[in-house]
Amino acid sequence: MSNFNRTQRNPLELVTIIPDKKPHIFIKKDSVCAKECENKPCTYYCPSRVYYWEDDSIKVLYERCIECGACPYGCPYDNIAWQFPGGGYGVVY
Amino acid sequence: MGNDRYNAVVVGAGPAGSTAALMMARNNLSVALIERGKYPGSKNMTGGTIASMPFQQILPEYWNIQGIPLERRIVSDELWLLDNDSAVRIGFTGKKFGMAPYNKHTILRYKFDRWYADQAVKAGAKLFTSCLAVDLVYHKTGPLSKKVDGVMLEGGDVIHADVVILAEGAQAALTQKAGLRKRLKPNEMTLYVKEVLELPAEKIEDRFNLEKDEGASIGMVGYPPSPAIGKGGIWTNRDSLSIVVGGYLNQIVGKGLNPLQLLERFKGHPLVKRLIQGAKPVKYMGHIIPKGGFKKIPTLVDDGIIVVGDAAEMISGRRGMDLAMITGKYAAEAAAQACALDRYGRDILSSYEERVKGSFFYQNMKKGKNVEVYFNKFQDADFLITKAMNDFAYKYFEQNLDTDKNNLRKMLEELINMQPLGKSAKDVLSGLQNWGVL
Numbered sequence: 092m093s094n095f096n097r098t099q100r101n102p103l104e105l106v107t108i109i110p111d112k113k114p115h116i117f118i119k120k121d122s123v124c125a126k127e128c129e130n131k132p133c134t135y136y137c138p139s140r141v142y143y144w145e146d147d148s149i150k151v152l153y154e155r156c157i158e159c160g161a162c163p164y165g166c167p168y169d170n171i172a173w174q175f176p177g178g179g180y181g182v183v184y
Numbered sequence: 185m186g187n188d189r190y191n192a193v194v195v196g197a198g199p200a201g202s203t204a205a206l207m208m209a210r211n212n213l214s215v216a217l218i219e220r221g222k223y224p225g226s227k228n229m230t231g232g233t234i235a236s237m238p239f240q241q242i243l244p245e246y247w248n249i250q251g252i253p254l255e256r257r258i259v260s261d262e263l264w265l266l267d268n269d270s271a272v273r274i275g276f277t278g279k280k281f282g283m284a285p286y287n288k289h290t291i292l293r294y295k296f297d298r299w300y301a302d303q304a305v306k307a308g309a310k311l312f313t314s315c316l317a318v319d320l321v322y323h324k325t326g327p328l329s330k331k332v333d334g335v336m337l338e339g340g341d342v343i344h345a346d347v348v349i350l351a352e353g354a355q356a357a358l359t360q361k362a363g364l365r366k367r368l369k370p371n372e373m374t375l376y377v378k379e380v381l382e383l384p385a386e387k388i389e390d391r392f393n394l395e396k397d398e399g400a401s402i403g404m405v406g407y408p409p410s411p412a413i414g415k416g417g418i419w420t421n422r423d424s425l426s427i428v429v430g431g432y433l434n435q436i437v438g439k440g441l442n443p444l445q446l447l448e449r450f451k452g453h454p455l456v457k458r459l460i461q462g463a464k465p466v467k468y469m470g471h472i473i474p475k476g477g478f479k480k481i482p483t484l485v486d487d488g489i490i491v492v493g494d495a496a497e498m499i500s501g502r503r504g505m506d507l508a509m510i511t512g513k514y515a516a517e518a519a520a521q522a523c524a525l526d527r528y529g530r531d532i533l534s535s536y537e538e539r540v541k542g543s544f545f546y547q548n549m550k551k552g553k554n555v556e557v558y559f560n561k562f563q564d565a566d567f568l569i570t571k572a573m574n575d576f577a578y579k580y581f582e583q584n585l586d587t588d589k590n591n592l593r594k595m596l597e598e599l600i601n602m603q604p605l606g607k608s609a610k611d612v613l614s615g616l617q618n619w620g621v622l
Contacts, residue, residue: 102444102468105379109222136436138377138443138470158227159470160355161375164368165437175220175357177338179314183226184294184469 103139103155110154111180116141116162117172121148128168136165157182190214190310191523193335193345195317195358197224197301198293199234199505200493201351203242203512204519206300209307211520216343217301217309218335220316225297228353229378229471231502232401232419232426233258233288234296238506240285242513243303247286253295255421256399257281258288260392264455266407266416267574271455275402282398290399290421292380320348320362325487331528332362332488346528347519348489351512354474356482356495364491365482370437372476374414376430377443379451381463385423391459392420403502406570408450411439413566416450418459425463427451433472443470474499478553484540485533490515498540500548507545514539565611572602 118124124131125147133142133149139157143150158181163173175181192208194201197219205217221227239246246252259282262275281287305311316338323333334344335358350359354373359365385396392400401419408416414431429450430436430443450456474480474497484491492498492515493508500507518536522528540546579595586594599608 102379102465105465105468130440132437132440135440135442136375136433138375140444157468157470159375159377160472161373161433161470164370164373164472165375165433167437175316175355178220178316179222181221181227183222184228184467 106139106157107183108154108157109180109183111176113177114151114153115174115176115181116151116153116156118149118151119170119172123168123170124149128170133162133166133171137162188216189334189344190216191345192216192347192349192519193218193343194309194349194351195335196220196351196353196493196495197304197311197313198228198297198351198353198493198508199300200495200498200508200512200515201349202297202300202304203509204349204351204492204516205304205309205311206307207242207513207516208519209304209309211516212308213520213523215304215309216312216345217304218312218315218317218337218343219301221313223298223313224301224311225294228293228297229376229469230291230293230505231428232290232417233505234291234509235288235503235506236286238510242509245284247284247289249303251299253291253299255290255292256394257286257397258290258399258401258419259394260398260400262400262402264402264404265570265573266404266453266455267570268407269454270574270578271404272570272573272577277393282395290401290419290426292421292424292426317343317352317358320358320489323488325529330487332486346488347522347533349512349515349519350489350491350495351493351508352495354472354494356474356491359482359491359495362486362489364484364486364489365495365497366480368474368476368480370434371432372474372480373433374430374473374475375433375436375443375470376414376428376473377447377468377470378426378428379447379465379469380421380467381425381427381460381465382423383425383460383463387462388420388423388425394420405566406574407453409446410567412436412441412446416456418456424466425460427456427460432475473504477555478549481549484537485518485530487530488528488533490518490533490536498545500545501552503545510543510545511540514543565614568603568608568611572599572608 139155191213193216194205260277265272317335319336321334322330399420404416408429409431412431412435416429418427492511498507522532
């Protein structure tokens with residue numbers, strides 16, 4: 092998961108993130124991802140690749156989140172619950 | 185800070201929030217300005233420039249203020265219709281824009297927002313950073329009525345205020361919670377990613393044909409976000425370049441695009457590569473822009489509450505930060521008026537809404553209200569126009585061995601072969617209308 096495009100560097104090396112102690116992103120229902128969602132678009136439209144598909148469920152690496160705000164809207168099943176990380180945590184540009 | 189009371193609390197220390205806080209503090213209101221980031225600007229991404237004329241409404245001759253982190257004065261603005269290995273360029277360079285009062289300045293938000301919030305603090309506002317508001321608190325004003333009376337912070341502390349100004353940006357969690365803004369659909373927002381690349385000032389000036397302190401901005405359509413509709417762009421900071429690309433979220437999702445891959449591909453374009461050659465990437469960012477447009481403008485005021493900036497979807501074409509500042513200013517004036525009357529109902533605060541509705545940008549947004557219809561109906565128009573223009577240009581500039589008459593005939597044939605002529609005419613016409621040219 093460190094690399095995006097195989098040949099290119101990991102852009103997250105350019106980003107400072109102070110991860111909150113508790114996650115700020117949740118998948119509402121795993122069964123929706125497994126049974127209804129064909130393409131799992133969260134695994135590609137997220138600019139910092141927070142999501143990946145493994146063992147029949149979407150895994151969430153909230154520590155990678157740059158808080159762009161897209162994921163809850165891009166999910167075709169409205170299955171991502173996203174909130175702000177705690178004050179002072181998260182991305183620091 | 186728990187259970188303190190202020191005349192106003194402003195949620196979010198971006199351009200809208202800091203403007204509101206600054207203007208209210210100048211009017212001797214007690215103001216709490218709260219920011220969830222470690223410092224103002226730490227979460228923000230920008231399309232690059234602040235416009236002089238609107239900003240001067242708040243800070244006249246701002247460029248003379250000590251310590252203001254301005255990058256460059258934009259003198260050169262270009263639009264490139266970018267194809268695989270060519271570009272049709274439309275542009276303007278004006279030396280007058282390089283002299284006071286200027287036209288616009290490039291800024292970096294992690295520097296600028298910090299400085300700007302500090303101006304509000306100097307005027308008397310109290311800034312709380314690393315401070316996340318999680319909910320609004322209400323006060324009963326009658327058996328069936330209530331007004332917003334402050335915000336609750338994570339951990340449960342409350343900051344009470346007569347007026348709450350939501351300047352919380354694109355995500356607008358509290359604005360939605362208050363029922364003022366509807367949830368946007370993925371075709372009502374764009375997703376952009378950006379890199380900042382360091383390059384010595386002299387190199388920037390050489391490459392972009394600039395003098396010291398002058399800046400250039402290039403917007404690009406066609407190749408950068410394709411096959412999605414969107415834009416690419418590159419502009420100059422003092423000793424760095426910013427490069428962005430992105431497009432409508434529904435298309436990024438639907439067409440299986442990864443924003444970072446779009447960026448890498450854009451950076452690898454032969455005409456872009458030479459602009460960023462040798463520049464060192466130092467920042468990577470991403471953000472959505474609410475593009476609900478005129479039809480989706482949220483409810484702007486309610487009892488005890490005003491919504492400004494991106495939270496209020498105050499975006500018109502390429503403009504956002506200046507509209508944020510103007511709406512922040514209007515909100516501050518409405519809040520000051522409410523405090524003078526000691527009445528905070530919707531009826532009083534609606535003077536804000538009236539001023540927004542009377543503004544130039546509201547008219548502009550109204551004029552551009554069909555843009556999403558255009559992008560749904562003419563999904564391929566940006567790409568086709570770009571392609572056709574580049575094919576034409578290649579033919580037009582080619583020094584071949586044929587007669588002028590034959591060359592013209594060949595160009596027309598090519599156009600007819602691309603798609604039915606009627607469709608092309610419609611594409612161009614609606615393109616021009618919706619790009620804001622006509």
